[in-house]
Amino acid sequence: MQIYLMSADGSGQRKLAPSNACDEFPAWSPDGKRIAFTSNRDAGGSPNCAGPWEIYVMSIDGSGPRRLTHNSAYDFTNASAWQPTVEAPKPCRAAGLRARLLPARVALGNVVLPVALANVGKAACTLSGYPRRLAVHGKPLRSHRGTYFGDPGSAGPIASGQAAQLYVASSSACTNNQAPGAVALQIGLPQGGDVVVRFPAAFLRCPLSVSRFGIPGSS
Numbered sequence: 001m002q003i004y005l006m007s008a009d010g011s012g013q014r015k016l017a018p019s020n021a022c023d024e025f026p027a028w029s030p031d032g033k034r035i036a037f038t039s040n041r042d043a044g045g046s047p048n049c050a051g052p053w054e055i056y057v058m059s060i061d062g063s064g065p066r067r068l069t070h071n072s073a074y075d076f077t078n079a080s081a082w083q084p085t086v087e088a089p090k091p092c093r094a095a096g097l098r099a100r101l102l103p104a105r106v107a108l109g110n111v112v113l114p115v116a117l118a119n120v121g122k123a124a125c126t127l128s129g130y131p132r133r134l135a136v137h138g139k140p141l142r143s144h145r146g147t148y149f150g151d152p153g154s155a156g157p158i159a160s161g162q163a164a165q166l167y168v169a170s171s172s173a174c175t176n177n178q179a180p181g182a183v184a185l186q187i188g189l190p191q192g193g194d195v196v197v198r199f200p201a202a203f204l205r206c207p208l209s210v211s212r213f214g215i216p217g218s219s
Contacts, residue, residue: 001049003037005060016062022049023056025077035060036077042067089124089157094193096121101197102165110169115187115197118163126157127164132188136204166210168199174206 001022006013017023021041028035036057043052055075058065069075102114119125134141158164166187185199 017065091191092125099195099197115166116163119158124157135186170206
């Protein structure tokens with residue numbers, strides 16, 4: 001079997017990448033410049049179409065056939081052989097996030113303040129790794145411990161319009177010592193830049209622990 005190119009009326013037939021092998025299942029690339037196909041040309045070129053089969057790509061004039069797969073399996077092309085390239089989400093940047101303090105909750109003797117980090121950018125982004133710092137007025141808080149956003153890949157990308165949650169916790173015995181007002185807490189992102197959220201002043205006088213962000217949800 002061979003692959004031919006011809007006009008819609010069947011005229012002008014031209015054999016592409018001729019060989020003594022079996023070339024089958026041609027599939028056009030989306031840009032119309034290349035053709036993927038299945039062949040046994042590197043397996044002895046058996047004209048009776050015995051395998052193994054591999055996937056190749058060539059220009060539309062049949063030039064430059066190039067083998068793409070190298071294994072003992074039988075690889076075949078089909079109508080879905082060509083797929084668009086999907087760019088991996090980039091790390092979240094401070095300019096694309098908006099921080100918002102959510103209602104407090106009590107768990108195991110601790111007061112937990114969730115911070116929603118909403119993605120206000122136009123594309124999905126990822127938020128993983130260790131934050132550079134927690135700071136107030138540019139001065140790092142030295143009392144916090146166990147601070148992390150989560151291991152890389154531990155959570156999916158944050159889609160545009162969605163939010164991840166960062167959990168800041170401290171002892172309820174400490175946070176019960178009331179101090180008036182709120183201060184701006186700066187959360188340093190692993191990739192650089194700070195997001196800022198208004199935090200109760202009493203809370204920031206306590207030893208803090210920060211746990212990884214939760215599964216993205218509606219912002």
